[in-house]
Amino acid sequence: MEKIAVIDVGEWQTSLDFRTGKKLDPIPVEPGVQALQKLLRSYPYPGDLSPDSLAWVSNLGLELIHLFEPRFIFLSYATQFFLSTFALSESYNWKEVAHECIEQACNFARVAGFTPVIVGTGSTRPLEGEIDLTYLDGLAIGTGMGVSYAGLYNPSVADLKMLAGDSRVKKIIPQVTIQAEWPCQPDFARRLPDYLLVAQPGFQFRGMGTMSRKIYRISSHDPFIPVLSPRPLDDITGIAPLVRELLKTERVALIILEGIGSEDFPTEQQLINNQYSWYTYSPGDAQYLAITSGIHLPGQQYPPGNRCYDEDGAEKPYPFSGIYHSMPEKVIGSDPGLQSVAVGSRSILTHLASGARVCVECFARTLYNYGIMGIIEER
Amino acid sequence: MSIFCEYCEWHCHLGKEQEGYCKMYREEQGKVVEIYPFAWNSFGVTHIESLPFFHAYPGSRSLLLGSAGCNFDCQYCSNAHVARVNPKSVNLWHLQPEKLLTKARQSGCHNIVFAINEPTVSWPSLRALGETAREQGIEMGCMSNGYFTPRVANEMAETFSFINISLKAMNRDFYQRYIRVTDIAPVLRNIAYLAEHTHLEITTPIIQGLNDGDIPSAASFIASQDPEIPWHVFRLLPEYQMKDMLAPSIEAIEYALQEQENKLAYIYFGNFVGSEWVNTVCPDCGKVLVERINLGGCGAKSLACHLQGDCCPSCGRRLRLLGEWTSWNKGGAQIGKNSSY
Numbered sequence: 001m002e003k004i005a006v007i008d009v010g011e012w013q014t015s016l017d018f019r020t021g022k023k024l025d026p027i028p029v030e031p032g033v034q035a036l037q038k039l040l041r042s043y044p045y046p047g048d049l050s051p052d053s054l055a056w057v058s059n060l061g062l063e064l065i066h067l068f069e070p071r072f073i074f075l076s077y078a079t080q081f082f083l084s085t086f087a088l089s090e091s092y093n094w095k096e097v098a099h100e101c102i103e104q105a106c107n108f109a110r111v112a113g114f115t116p117v118i119v120g121t122g123s124t125r126p127l128e129g130e131i132d133l134t135y136l137d138g139l140a141i142g143t144g145m146g147v148s149y150a151g152l153y154n155p156s157v158a159d160l161k162m163l164a165g166d167s168r169v170k171k172i173i174p175q176v177t178i179q180a181e182w183p184c185q186p187d188f189a190r191r192l193p194d195y196l197l198v199a200q201p202g203f204q205f206r207g208m209g210t211m212s213r214k215i216y217r218i219s220s221h222d223p224f225i226p227v228l229s230p231r232p233l234d235d236i237t238g239i240a241p242l243v244r245e246l247l248k249t250e251r252v253a254l255i256i257l258e259g260i261g262s263e264d265f266p267t268e269q270q271l272i273n274n275q276y277s278w279y280t281y282s283p284g285d286a287q288y289l290a291i292t293s294g295i296h297l298p299g300q301q302y303p304p305g306n307r308c309y310d311e312d313g314a315e316k317p318y319p320f321s322g323i324y325h326s327m328p329e330k331v332i333g334s335d336p337g338l339q340s341v342a343v344g345s346r347s348i349l350t351h352l353a354s355g356a357r358v359c360v361e362c363f364a365r366t367l368y369n370y371g372i373m374g375i376i377e378e379r
Numbered sequence: 380m381s382i383f384c385e386y387c388e389w390h391c392h393l394g395k396e397q398e399g400y401c402k403m404y405r406e407e408q409g410k411v412v413e414i415y416p417f418a419w420n421s422f423g424v425t426h427i428e429s430l431p432f433f434h435a436y437p438g439s440r441s442l443l444l445g446s447a448g449c450n451f452d453c454q455y456c457s458n459a460h461v462a463r464v465n466p467k468s469v470n471l472w473h474l475q476p477e478k479l480l481t482k483a484r485q486s487g488c489h490n491i492v493f494a495i496n497e498p499t500v501s502w503p504s505l506r507a508l509g510e511t512a513r514e515q516g517i518e519m520g521c522m523s524n525g526y527f528t529p530r531v532a533n534e535m536a537e538t539f540s541f542i543n544i545s546l547k548a549m550n551r552d553f554y555q556r557y558i559r560v561t562d563i564a565p566v567l568r569n570i571a572y573l574a575e576h577t578h579l580e581i582t583t584p585i586i587q588g589l590n591d592g593d594i595p596s597a598a599s600f601i602a603s604q605d606p607e608i609p610w611h612v613f614r615l616l617p618e619y620q621m622k623d624m625l626a627p628s629i630e631a632i633e634y635a636l637q638e639q640e641n642k643l644a645y646i647y648f649g650n651f652v653g654s655e656w657v658n659t660v661c662p663d664c665g666k667v668l669v670e671r672i673n674l675g676g677c678g679a680k681s682l683a684c685h686l687q688g689d690c691c692p693s694c695g696r697r698l699r700l701l702g703e704w705t706s707w708n709k710g711g712a713q714i715g716k717n718s719s720y
Contacts, residue, residue, distance in 0.1 A: 007653045012629040014653035021672045021682070023655065134422060134472045139485040154485065206472060208486060212421040212445065212495065213460050214470065309424040310487065313707035314438060314681050319672055363652055363675060368457070368616065370652050370675040 001377045004028055005320060007363065008040035009371035018375055021319035028378065035067050036358065036374040045345070045362040047369045049087055053079040053345050053362070054101055058108040060360050061253075064341040065112050072243070073114060073253045074292065074333055074354035076344030077101050081259030081283055084124045084217045085145050086367060098264040105255045106266075114253035115246055117229045117239060119291055121283045122222035122274060123261025127215055128202035131168050140207030141193065141305050144284055146218035150205040151193025151305020163197065171198035171278065182277065182298040191306040198278070209309075211366060219259070219282035225274040226265035235273040236281060240294030243332055254332065256291065258283045258346060288346075288353035292331045301328065320373060322348045331355035351375050382406050387450045387499045387527045388565040401448045401500040402466050417504045418471035419479075420461050421445030421495045424486050426707075428671060430494050431678030432520060433647060433659055434609045434698070435541035435578055437669050438681045439705035441520075442488040444479075445495025446504075447471060451524050452559035453547070455586060455617040455624070462496040463619060476511035483517055489705050490540075493521040499531060509538035518702075522582070525566035532569045536576035541701055543580040543611070544570050549593040549600060557589065567600065574604040578701040581608055582677070584615040587627035591635065598639035598646075607699040609645040612636060613677050616650065645699065650677045664694040669704075 003018035015024045015033065043060050046052035054077055061075050080097045102118075109116035133140030138155030152159070152172075163169050173196045179189055199205055204218055227233055231242055239254070246252045262271060274281050276296040281287035286297050286304070293300075301324070302308065308323035318324055333340035334355030342359040344350030350361035357377040363370045381394040384404055391399030393406040404411050425443045427436055447466035449456075456463050474482070483491055491512060498505050498521045505521070512519050520541035527535070535542060546566060547558060554563045573579045581601055585591050594612070601608050612632065617624040629651060636646055636656070648656035650673075657679040659669040668686050671679035684704040690697050 009629070009651045009653070010626050012651065014655075016653060021674075023653070130470065132472050134474055134482070135478070137481075139482065206470070208482065209423045307486075309440070310708065312426075314683060319674055319680065365675045368675065370616075373652075 003375050003377050004033055006033065006036050006040060006374040006376070007371060008374070010044065013037055013040065018320065019317050030378050032068070032358070032376050032378060036360075036376050039063055039067065040360065040372050040374050043372070045364065045369055045372050048079065048082040048345070048362070048364050048367045051079060051092075051097060051100065054104045057343055057345055058104045060343040061108055062112060064343060064358060064360065068339065068341050068358050070339045070341040070358075071251050072247055072333060072338055072340040072356075073112070074340070074342040074344070074350070074356055075105070075108065075253060076256040076258065076346045076350055077104060078258040078344065078346040080257070081121075081124070082367070084259050085215050086213060088216060095264075098260055101257055101260060102264070102266065105257060109253050109255070112253060114251045115230060116253045116255055117243055117246070118227065118255045118257065119239060120226040120257045120260035120262070120265050121287055122225045122259070122281075123220045123263060124217040124259050125202055125220045127204060127218045129168065130206045131166065131199060131203055133197070133205050133207040136162075138194075140197070140205065141209055141307055142205040142207035143209040143308070145211065146215060146282065147205040147207070147210055148199045148219065148221060148282060149304035150197040150199075150207050151303075151307070152195040152197055153193055153307065155195060160195075168200050168203045169197060170200045173198070178303075184298045185300065187301045188298055188303055191301075192303050193305045193307070196303070196305055213366065220261065221280040221282055222261055223273070223275050223280060224262070224271040226260070226262045226269040227272050228266060228269055233270055233272050236287070236290045237294045237296055238272065239291050240332055244335070247338065254292070256288065256344075285349055285352060288349045289328055289331065292333070292353045292355070293328060295330060320348065321352060324352060327355065328352055333357065380406065380409055382409060382411060384411050385528055386411070386502050386531055388560070388562075389450055401450045401497070403448045403500040413501065413503050415446070415466060415471055415501075417475055418446060418473050419444055420447050420469050420471055422472075422482075424488060426678070426680045427490065427492065428681055429676055429678040430492055430522060430543065431582070431611050431647070431649065432492070432541055432543060432580055433611070433669070433671075433679075434580060434645070435520060435701040436489060436518075436703070436705045437659075437700075438684060438707060439489040439709070440487055440707055442483040442486060442491045443495070444491055444493045446501040447496060448500045449497045449524075450499055450526055451497065454557045454559075454619060455584070455615060455621040456619040457616070458495055459619040476508040479508060480512055480515055480517060487708065489709060490518045490520060492519070498523050498535075499527045502531060502534075506534060506538055525569045526560060527565070527569060529568070529572070532572045536573060539577060541578040541580070542573055543582055544573065545582050545584065546570065546597055546601070547584060548590040549596040553590055553593070571604055574608060579608055580611060582611040582613055584613040585627050585632055586615050586617060586621070587625060587631070591627065591632065594632070594635040595639060598642045602642040606642060607644050609647065609699065610643050611677065612646065612648045614648070614650040649673050649679060654679075659698070661691040661694060661696055661698070663696040664691060666691055666693040668698060
């Protein structure tokens with residue numbers, strides 16, 4: 001099955017081969033593609049920092065159910081996380097935004113008639129400071145929103161001594177230690193940095209690739225995150241098996257609420273483990289994939305702090321999937337025979353983590369709103 | 380004592396406590412000094428085409444560098460978070476040229492490009508970096524608004540092997556109302572100078588209803604300098620003070636650009652995902668020479684190169700090109716290699 005990407009940038013659309021990024025000629029006319037094209041035209045993305053983006057996810061989710069009659073739907077609401085990360089706290093009311101987010105998710109499940117499994121990815125806290133790694137002799141890589149983990153390559157003895165004496169640095173873990181202690185998947189192992197640096201809570205690293213935008217809050221790295229689920233759970237990797245079990249008898253909505261911790265969650269929540277060994281998940285691909293595949297970090301493809309740009313040459317497939325060279329395996333939405341759809345405001349994580357046969361996501365990069373992308377599996 | 384700044388056309392009056400318009404310079408012992416020397420905000424690896432440069436070392440890996448502040452006040456600025464705030468409030472980190480060049484080598488970069496904000500506001504630091512880079516065989520390029528003095532234009536041509544100047548409109552009224560500077564003339568003068576002295580590409584952001592009418596005159600002006608200058612037209616998504624404005628119509632701009640294709644050899648149109656205007660096509664026979672994809676942002680990423688050296692393999696026409704196709708993992712610069720200048 002090939003996937004087709006439909007890009008809508010406002011008043012203009014194009015249809016591309018999802019794997020190569022090349023324009024499809026002739027333009028596909030399959031009913032599913034046409035339905036997706038029409039849908040994208042009707043739902044312009046309000047933007048990463050617009051509270052209207054919460055309803056955008058819910059409304060598109062309902063439309064996808066109406067059009068494609070799935071058994072499984074994946075939704076991710078990220079607006080509240082973007083606001084807490086990038087907006088001055090005076091510019092929004094967190095309690096209201098968090099409440100609205102949870103309301104959207106619960107209402108969606110109720111209206112859609114799906115059994116919800118709702119996951120909060122953990123709270124945020126004010127950024128206390130930055131640990132500048134640019135001055136090191138070695139090369140430090142720190143990407144993503146709130147760099148709590150950084151990769152260090154070819155450090156000098158002086159670098160390691162300096163970092164060891166920095167109270168803001170929680171851990172310095174050599175690659176060999178990780179490989180010895182964790183059951184690393186081969187791609188994960190080969191992409192490990194020489195050293196992985198872990199920041200103390202509240203701090204972020206600044207290195208090669210760190211966003212230039214100022215951030216105000218950072219993930220709290222909660223060891224436990226809240227879940228609303230019809231059955232008991234104890235670990236983040238238990239969510240995918242539970243959803244698969246539920247899917248045997250009912251339609252299920254797996255809903256991710258980014259940046260929401262226990263304090264903002266409904267009281268009937270369960271708290272589940274959000275760690276693997278000394279690693280604590282925070283909003284990002286590793287956490288998403290742990291949720292949707294049931295596979296902990298070492299079994300995934302990319303460790304934190306990797307030099308992903310080394311593999312970004314002209315021949316790299318999946319140009320709309322960030323650093324990924326192949327679609328993650330064993331995610332729920334790609335299960336054989338399962339009709340699945342997804343919608344999310346966390347751009348590429350939506351299709352990567354869901355594996356859904358039909359997916360709609362915002363095409364926003366570092367808060368710039370370039371439109372929407374729909375992806376559909378077609379013969 | 381007070382003096383006038385010699386870097387840009389504001390010619391700001393500087394004192395010990397008096398910063399210039401860009402808030403990056405002041406006077407010290409009768410000289411213009413940087414308030415934040417060798418201070419940077421952006422620091423990452425990117426594709427040279429993403430900046431965009433389509434005719435300089437296509438395929439190569441660039442170290443993207445930026446500082447803070449600007450000498451323009453574009454009402455639609457896309458990078459206002461670093462360009463239109465007081466540089467004092469921006470997280471800046473300090474790296475001397477030697478260290479920065481080490482970072483470029485460590486990250487496998489072929490060249491260094493200053494973008495994000497205006498290079499003129501960090502000019503002494505960039506000049507020093509450029510000199511060290513040249514000694515070490517790493518080429519540098521920059522994106523600039525072109526509002527600098529003739530002296531800086533001369534130094535830019537010495538420092539940078541490739542420059543992309545933003546030509547924002549073709550009339551003074553636009554520059555006064557939406558850029559908040561008095562005149563367009565210095566920009567046109569510097570384009571004319573740089574076209575003769577370095578590899579030049581030009582970018583024009585289009586805002587529907589404000590400067591789309593200038594497309595024909597901008598194309599004519601560029602052609603009058605050199606019809607081989609690559610021209611990047613940019614579908615601007617207004618931010619900052621104009622974020623409520625609608626994005627420009629792609630079809631309308633495409634139509635306007637098609638009318639200019641007889642004037643310029645290389646016209647590109649980007650900043651929208653899936654643009655079909657990001658390939659380099661032979662102006663004579665129409666063969667696609669460099670295939671690219673727009674992934675959001677003003678530029679693109681190269682997918683394949685079909686050039687033979689700097690020539691079209693089909694008809695043999697020579698392409699305007701600085702350097703040659705430089706594969707992503709090649710690294711290691713060689714100044715001037717295979718240049719068509």
